[in-house]
Each structure stands twice: as C-alpha cells, then as structure tokens.
Amino acid sequence: MIIEELIEKAREAKKFAYVPYSNFPVGAALLTEDGHIFTGCNVESASFGATNCAERVAIQKAVSEGYKSFTHLAVVGQEDYTFPCGICRQVIMEFGPEAKIIVAGKDNYIVYEAEDLLPHAFTGEDLL
Numbered sequence: 001m002i003i004e005e006l007i008e009k010a011r012e013a014k015k016f017a018y019v020p021y022s023n024f025p026v027g028a029a030l031l032t033e034d035g036h037i038f039t040g041c042n043v044e045s046a047s048f049g050a051t052n053c054a055e056r057v058a059i060q061k062a063v064s065e066g067y068k069s070f071t072h073l074a075v076v077g078q079e080d081y082t083f084p085c086g087i088c089r090q091v092i093m094e095f096g097p098e099a100k101i102i103v104a105g106k107d108n109y110i111v112y113e114a115e116d117l118l119p120h121a122f123t124g125e126d127l128l
Contacts, residue, residue, distance in 0.1 A: 002031060002072065003102055006029040006031060006037070006102060007104045009027075009029035009039050013054065013058075014026060014054070014076055014077075017042050017043070018042070021044050021046070024078065026042045026053065026055075026076065027039065027041050027075075028040045028041070028057070028074060030055075031072040032062060032069065033067075033069050033071055036062070036065075038065070040053075040055065040059070040060075042054045042057070043057065059091055059092070068095055071098075072099060072100045073096060074102040075102065075103050075104065076104045081105050081110065083117070089114075089117050090118065092114050093115070093118050093122075093123065097121070098113070098115075101114055101117055
C-alpha cells in the first residue's frame with residue numbers, strides 16, 4: 001500500500017536530518033499526482049530562522065524538479081506523532097490543498113485532509 005511505502009521513505013529520509021541544536025530529526029515523503037516520490041529531512045541552522053522543515057524540503061525538491069502538486073505527504077518524527085508546523089501547513093496548502101497528510105508514530109499512523117490541518121488557509125484566491 002502506498003501509505004506504508006511513504007512512511008518507510010520518510011523514515012529513511014529522517015536518517016539524514018541535520019539537527020545539532022534540537023536533536024529532533026524529522027523525515028517526510030511526498031507523492032506527486034503522477035507517482036513520483038520526493039523525500040526531505042529537516043536541516044537546522046544556528047540562525048534558527050534559516051532552518052528548513054522536512055516537509056518543506058520535500059515539497060521544494062519536488063517543485064524544483066517541475067512537480068507542483070501532490071496527493072500524499074508522510075511525516076515521521078519521534079515515537080509519537082509529529083505534525084507539520086504552521087509554515088509547513090501553509091506551504092502544503094499551496095501545492096497540495098486536497099492532499100492526504102500521513103502523520104506516523106512508532107507503530108501506527110493517522111491520515112488527515114490537508115484542509116483539516118489548516119482550515120481557512122490563505123491562498124492565491126485571497127490575492128484577487
């Protein structure tokens with residue numbers, strides 16, 4: 001099943017996290033509409049504002065390769081559930097407003113609709 005595959009890819013990506021300040025590695029795996037998978041891990045900086053979350057790294061990798069929409073995004077952090085931060089939720093809504101967000105713990109996972117994680121998101125339509 002695709003959900004388990006994405007969770008495993010997110011776990012693999014988590015191994016590459018650069019987290020010398022928080023010691024909180026996170027991995028993400030994104031599935032594009034046409035079946036490509038992109039992964040990401042969090043990359044910290046001593047200037048915390050320059051830190052990138054795993055979810056945004058995966059999305060940015062996909063966009064930089066020409067993929068601008070996705071259907072699923074799996075997030076793996078610690079043994080308990082690790083949810084996307086507010087900034088990641090906004091970026092998710094930009095490229096995957098109808099995506100399924102899979103939040104995985106050690107032994108199980110929960111699937112959310114992107115809109116459930118950020119209701120009333122600011123979108124391009126708000127700029128009109």
